[in-house]
Amino acid sequence: MKKQIILYYFTGTGNSLRIAQVMQSMFQKEGLKVSLLNIAEEKTLLLDLNHAIVGFCYPVYSFGMPRIVKNFMEKMPKASGTEVFLGATNGGGIGSAVIQGWKLLEKKGYVLLDSESIEMPNNYVVGRIPEEEECRKQVRAGEAKAEAFVQRLLAGGTKHIAKTGGLKGLLMAAASRGFTRYLPSMAKKFHTDENCNECGYCETICPTKSIILMEGEPKWLDTCEQCFRCINYCPRESIQTYGKTKGKRRYKLLPFQEGQK
Ligand SMILES: Cc1cc2nc3c(=O)[nH]c(=O)nc-3n(C[C@H](O)[C@H](O)[C@H](O)COP(=O)(O)O)c2cc1C
Ligand code: SF4
Ligand code: SF4
Structure with missing residues (x-):
């Protein structure tokens, strides 16, 4: 070898x-x-x-x-x-x-x-x-x-x-x-609920830089890969999608520092 x-x-x-x-x-x-x-x-x-x-x-x-x-x-x-x-x-x-x-x-x-x-x-x-x-x-x-x-x-x-x-x-x-074809429309399904405190953490840990905070509110871009880091790591479990994620368990194996991809 x-x-x-x-x-x-x-x-x-x-x-x-x-x-x-x-x-x-x-x-x-x-x-x-x-x-x-x-x-x-x-x-x-x-x-x-x-x-x-x-x-x-x-x-x-x-x-x-x-x-x-x-x-x-x-x-x-x-x-x-x-x-x-x-x-x-x-x-x-x-x-x-x-x-x-x-x-x-x-x-x-x-x-x-x-x-x-x-x-x-x-x-x-x-x-x-x-x-x-x-x-x-x-x-x-x-x-x-x-x-x-x-x-x-x-x-x-x-x-x-x-x-x-x-x-x-x-x-x-x-x-x-x-899946690949529908990635842009899937990104549009992400949204935050009333628990978002506009901390901006999701924006800093997205590996593809696909979240931007507009007037404090996270918005998702077409470049999103649906890796689900943001939804799993939001400290307030505030990110939701498809009406099927509220109150459900999140998964985090490793810690991600701000800016880490
Ligand atoms: C959008 C999405 C789609 C997924 N689709 C599948 C799938 O088709 N089959 C499967 O076994 N796991 C699927 N998974 C689970 C992941 O492949 C699995 O948890 C993976 O180990 C995550 O790796 P990561 O922690 O490195 O991101 C999916 C996860 C996401 C976020
Ligand atoms: S990490 Fe969660 S609470 Fe912080 S801005 Fe993003 S969605 Fe809002
Ligand atoms: S799912 Fe992944 S790629 Fe898409 S916005 Fe969230 S962290 Fe970024």
């Missing part, structure tokens, strides 16, 4: 970052150099990828890849055989999130080494956020799966394509195509 890994990630609520960190430390224990780079950072460089193995870790949105990750992959330079691995964190329904990334990169000349579906707590407040103890168990299981994935990569095992198969998989693939 090559000695350098470039590991790109995108995260809303910390699951994908945590998994990327677990993978980073596993590789480092084996003496490999790992650069962990956030896709949402403007300063994230497309480094010289020919001398490294390239990894990705990102959340699943509507059974597909986040738009920001897809756009990033599309901008990557052409390769001739650079090896890649993909890890997609999700709440139990990976759909085509790995296949989409794999196909896109394959067209550019990258070769898939392996991929994994890493189940973590669901952060989609519109659905159901698991109770705290359940979340802890899921995180531990996700970390263990990430470690096993790295061991497989180090051992050079057989290629595994993480996906949902059968009719369910086909339906999920169709759902994922609609």
Whole structure:
């Protein structure tokens, strides 16, 4: 195995970052150099990828890849055989999130080494956020799966394509195509309730800078990726959407400082 890994990630609520960190430390224990780079950072460089193995870790949105990750992959330079691995964190329904990334990169000349579906707590407040103890168990299981994935990569095992198969998989693939198209209209559904105290924290932690405060009131822009960081991290649980989030549990795995993407 090559000695350098470039590991790109995108995260809303910390699951994908945590998994990327677990993978980073596993590789480092084996003496490999790992650069962990956030896709949402403007300063994230497309480094010289020919001398490294390239990894990705990102959340699943509507059974597909986040738009920001897809756009990033599309901008990557052409390769001739650079090896890649993909890890997609999700709440139990990976759909085509790995296949989409794999196909896109394959067209550019990258070769898939392996991929994994890493189940973590669901952060989609519109659905159901698991109770705290359940979340802890899921995180531990996700970390263990990430470690096993790295061991497989180090051992050079057989290629595994993480996906949902059968009719369910086909339906999920169709759902994922609609998601990107409707992102702008989904951003318009976000709003605050009477509990918002105009603190501005949501504006500072949005990884895509898609919230602006207008006369103190948060407004959402089309660039929103639906990562759900704002809705989960608002200290007053004031952000709502689709009429299905009021009073529901929020999910926060890692703390995000102001300005952190
Ligand atoms: C808008 C949205 C859509 C989601 N869609 C799916 C999905 O289709 N399948 C799934 O298993 N999890 C889905 N999830 C859950 C996330 O993929 C999962 O919680 C992920 O680990 C979050 O990663 P992060 O903390 O790095 O943002 C969705 C979450 C959001 C916010
Ligand atoms: S973080 Fe919450 S309370 Fe603060 S401005 Fe944003 S929506 Fe309002
Ligand atoms: S506006 Fe909220 S959901 Fe959209 S990208 Fe920013 S933090 Fe994520």
